[in-house]
Amino acid sequence: MAISFNSIPSDTRVPLFYAEMDNSAANTARDSGASLLIGHASNDASIAVNSLVLVSSVDYARQICGAGSQLARMVGAYRKTDPFGELYVIAVPESTGAAATVALTVTGEATETGTVNVYTGRTRVQAPVTSGDDAAAVAVSIKDVVNANPDLPFTATSEAGVVTLTARHKGLYGNEIPVTLNYYGFGGGEVLPAGVNITVASGVKGAGAPAL
Helix, strand or coil: CCCCCCCCCCCCCCCCCCCCCCCCCCCCCCCCCCCCEEECCCCCHHHHHHEECCCCCCHHHHHHCCCHHHHHHHHHHCCCCCCCCCCCEECCCCCCCCEEEEEEEEEEECCCCEEEEEECCEEEEEEEEEECCHHHHHHHHHHHHHHHCCCEEEEEEEECCCCEEECCCCCCHHHHHCCCEEECHHHHHHCCCCCCEEEEEECCCCCCCCCC
16 A cells, blocks of 8 residues: 655655654644755855755755855755755855864874874865875875865865865854864774874964854
8 A cells, every 4th residue: 555745755765664744634733844054155156145045955955055065064964864854045145254274284204004084073084195105295195185075164285294274164163163183093993104193273263254
């Protein structure tokens, strides 16, 4: 016997137990409502600013807001808890302040091959290190893996062994994005290659807030 749902799409093919509550016969009140996210899109994004836009999926958010943008990442996080709900976004212009930066300073020379695990928020990227790599080479490797992931909230540059991560948007929010190394430590198989040392420090403080 076929079962119809009001909120769960009929073309969902992921095996799982799905259930929903139908309060339509109980009273006249609504049992669900739309959600709204407000944030920044990329400067070259196609979404109209200060306009209410229906967003059906994470991929669509990346398409119209820009991969790695604040709004695209917000939609991605929201959809993990509400995959099918009605969701709208409003893109607001950036402030005229400054984008936050974080500096990763590399010293030493690798005496073994290994990996540097860099976390921006909860997202990990892994930079390969080869025995004999000096500080500049390790920094370039970190820069390359950060820039290879368009969904990260930072872009990266490197010079003389220092990697500078710059938030994609100006404003105070960039100061709150944690950047850590080898979060799970030795027990999780995350350690710096022998001979390599890296310090993480805040650089330019993000400043400015959008006007709503």
